[in-house]
Amino acid sequence: MGYSRWNRWWSILFLLVPVLGVATFAVSMAEVGPFHRHWLPDNVNEFGGVIDDLYYFILYLTGAIFVGTGLAQFWFMWKYDGGQHSEPVKYTHGSHTLEVVWSILPAATLLFIAIYQMNAWADQKMRRPVIDVGSDQEEGTADDVYQEPLAVVTGRQFEWRIRYVLPGEDGKTGTSDDDLHIVNDLHIPVNEKVVLQIESQDVLHSFFLPNLRVKQDVVPGMKQFVWFQANRTGVYDIVCAELCGWGHYKMKGRLTVESRSDFDRWVAEQYALQQSTQLPMTTSMTESE
Numbered sequence: 001m002g003y004s005r006w007n008r009w010w011s012i013l014f015l016l017v018p019v020l021g022v023a024t025f026a027v028s029m030a031e032v033g034p035f036h037r038h039w040l041p042d043n044v045n046e047f048g049g050v051i052d053d054l055y056y057f058i059l060y061l062t063g064a065i066f067v068g069t070g071l072a073q074f075w076f077m078w079k080y081d082g083g084q085h086s087e088p089v090k091y092t093h094g095s096h097t098l099e100v101v102w103s104i105l106p107a108a109t110l111l112f113i114a115i116y117q118m119n120a121w122a123d124q125k126m127r128r129p130v131i132d133v134g135s136d137q138e139e140g141t142a143d144d145v146y147q148e149p150l151a152v153v154t155g156r157q158f159e160w161r162i163r164y165v166l167p168g169e170d171g172k173t174g175t176s177d178d179d180l181h182i183v184n185d186l187h188i189p190v191n192e193k194v195v196l197q198i199e200s201q202d203v204l205h206s207f208f209l210p211n212l213r214v215k216q217d218v219v220p221g222m223k224q225f226v227w228f229q230a231n232r233t234g235v236y237d238i239v240c241a242e243l244c245g246w247g248h249y250k251m252k253g254r255l256t257v258e259s260r261s262d263f264d265r266w267v268a269e270q271y272a273l274q275q276s277t278q279l280p281m282t283t284s285m286t287e288s289e
């Protein structure tokens, strides 16, 4: 096969892919130049650091292996350049030792990550905040009393329906006429543990709060909970992270983290608004009948 100038261009082009890929990562992480603010959004969740640590740990590990194998590959191509070596290729039957080594090393690495992340998984997905450990004084047992969800968030094509579970005038939750219904606009108090109940009305969605490092698939028929503690006020995104139909791209909501007093005021305002918009409708309906 002829060793033409084109081969050199092609190899440079292919070499640019991993080089530019790694450079993009490095520049984005450094938050400079055109990639400023292209890396992870600010973490405002008290419990979100563990997710970031895990993410960076896996990124550095896989990054180092990627760069290492890339360099090794480049070195072999350069060392055994077909243009410089005219003798025919010698095929060997492989190495049993090498096979064992490169099977065991990745397996051990994956097993290590699986064990290393267990606590993060349990904290994020299993240890739902408990307000009372019960008579046995031990958390994680059957008599635990869980913190009630602040709101039920229902994903449906293509919006997030939010129902605040309020005690209302009778002081009891569960009487549905007390509840506050909102679409795509979730407000939560800052510096408090918040539990949300997540449901789907139709298909698979994924409730994703990037700034809180919360991402949970929303499965129809399942009752699921997410929890977090926001530590900075502000307005953040709620997005759907599971392709759920043609309008998936617009399934966005807004999360407002505010002080407890602002939150209480907002709830009262929205509740009053809900009552005032519902009453005339009811009246006109009865009049027309």
Ligand SMILES: [Cu+2]
Pocket (backbone or CB within 6 Å): 155, 158, 204, 205, 206, 240, 241, 242, 243, 244, 248, 251
């Ligand atoms: Cu969706």
